[in-house]
Amino acid sequence: MRTPDVFRTQAFRIIAIYLAIFALSALALVGFVYWNTALVMDRQNDETIEAEITGLVEQYQRQGLPGLTDVIIGRSVRGDQGLYLLANNDRRVIAGNLDTWPQVQPAENGLVEFAYERRIGGKPELRRARGRTFALTQGFLLLVARDVHERRELEALFTTMLFWGAGLMIVLGLAGGVIVSRNFLARLDVINRTSRQIMHGDLSHRVPVSGAGDEFDDLSGHLNRMLDRIERLLHGMREVSDNVAHDLRSPLNRLRNRLELAAMRQPADSETARDIEAAVQETDRLIATFNALLLIAETEAGSVRESMESLSLDDVIEGVGELYGPLADEKRLHFSVEVPAASAVIRGNRNLITQALANLVDNAIKYTPSGGSVVVSLEHGPTGPALVVADDGPGIPPEERARVTDRFVRLESSRHTPGTGLGLSLVAAVARMHDAELALEDNRPGLRAVLRFRKSEIVPRTAKAMPARAEPRVEEVH
């Protein structure tokens, strides 16, 4: 059996879609919260700086450069997060706790983000700061900033973690999806397997119920109840047809026996004896039709499936060819049997397949006029072996081909030849029972009837058993 692809299951698709939506919304939510928080914190920072600048500018206006310098020196040594720098218009440092004016062009509103060097425990460290520049009168420049190094680092860490987190979520989610799908598949597989067994005619199978009481158990329960019902119906139908068979067979049997007894008492070759003989023949035709119908019904119900065995199709062809060859010769037909080097072994009911091929050959011989030809062959097609009976007789018009396998259908042209009109119906029923296909094709001219099988083993002809029929081939197969 083909292992189903876990990634192609419905469960996996649902999980993948859900995971994608979940990951996107989680990213969006976290991103939104992060972005807003960062924004608020930056704004607070900017507002504090703005306020400080306003204060410092006031100080400058009241006390001039020396006053401002004093305040800046005072604030510079406080050692908190505040960074201050007062420079002249050459950007030379006058006062403050930054060594140089940052080499960054400020934005239009004077906001600037820059890196600076700071000694922590004697070691210089490059850190990030965010602040504002302000041009004082007389060309002096003022910079007020805050160290945002920790925050920026935190932000970077946060972003990294966000992506790692999302990645991990997807990996775990997909792994979960695979596990869930496997589980799902395992249970579906049980249902599929049971269905296949049932389709092969064994209606006694039931889908196992796990007892978990979930949707699968519900489904299995429903399927099983449906199967119970089908089995009951089928059983009822079989019983009815068995009863009909029995009830019709007994009176037919008595009728025939009575006629035969009556014939025994008549002098041979009397008129009554001939009448009785004709009546017996009529009864036999009735019985033949009846038997054919019953056989079709049994074949369609699959009740003959128990007697399936491994059989080689070339044995079947050779046997039927040998049986019908003389009949074709007598009708002056060119009759040939063609069997390829590789033998095809299939599982089937020998009797039914033989009868199906015999029906096809019988039809071909019956409808092909003298001088024509009938070829019976075994072909190896792409899907499996095929039994082919080809003739160059009148064939079947394309519009009639689908209809001729129906019961009792006889073409206008064949009304006057003997037959029950059930031959092809039986072939079609046998084909269905063996998962095979009956195709009626144009042989240009004539009919090409093909019985195509699906599964087979190809056995080299030398390896197969001798086709002798010394022993009855009765093989019980379960």
Add this chain to the structure above:
Amino acid sequence: MRILVIEDDIEAQRYLVKGLKEAGHVVDEAGDGDTGLTLALSRPYDVAIVDRMLPKLDGIKLVGAMRDERNMTPVLFLSALSDVDDRIKGLRAGGDDYLTKPYAFAELLARLDALVRRRDPGTVKTKVAVGDLELDLLSRTAKRSGSAIELQPREFRLLEYLMRHAGQIVTRTMLLENVWEYHFDPQTNVIDVHISRLRAKIDKGFEAPLLHTVRGAGYMIRAHA
């Protein structure tokens, strides 16, 4: 011959018994399995005709019980079940032949005859002869009045079967089942064609024909008409 008929369908039983008696046989009858088994075990019969489905004791179990008691009377099953599977079950249970209803009376008589003859102490024969026709089963050759007859393998088997049942009627179905081992109705009488070929080989050019057609029944091979 002495025949035991075990059949629960009274009407069918009546005709069967009547027909067998008219054909010159001595017949006992039973309407259910239990009575049938008692009769089968208490008296010697040449052959028993047993319906597959019987009240009290099913036909298959009945034959099983007979065989357990070392009673080897040949049994012919009659059945309204035509299934190949049923046939196999019947033969496996110890039945010697199986005939599906409705059957031709001639067919039944021919089969009974074949069953009873089969019981004859079967020393392994290497030669069969009917009149001046001789069949060597070892070298697979046939001769009539000393001159060899060329036969196909299947023709040989057909002739062998007919000659082993010389003087008995052999039906077309019996030939299809025993010579070809097919259990189906071949619609057209294909067997007749094989017989006429065989007849052309063994009887053509000889004054007394050996292979005879028995109207409404089948064929028979015998030395004198």
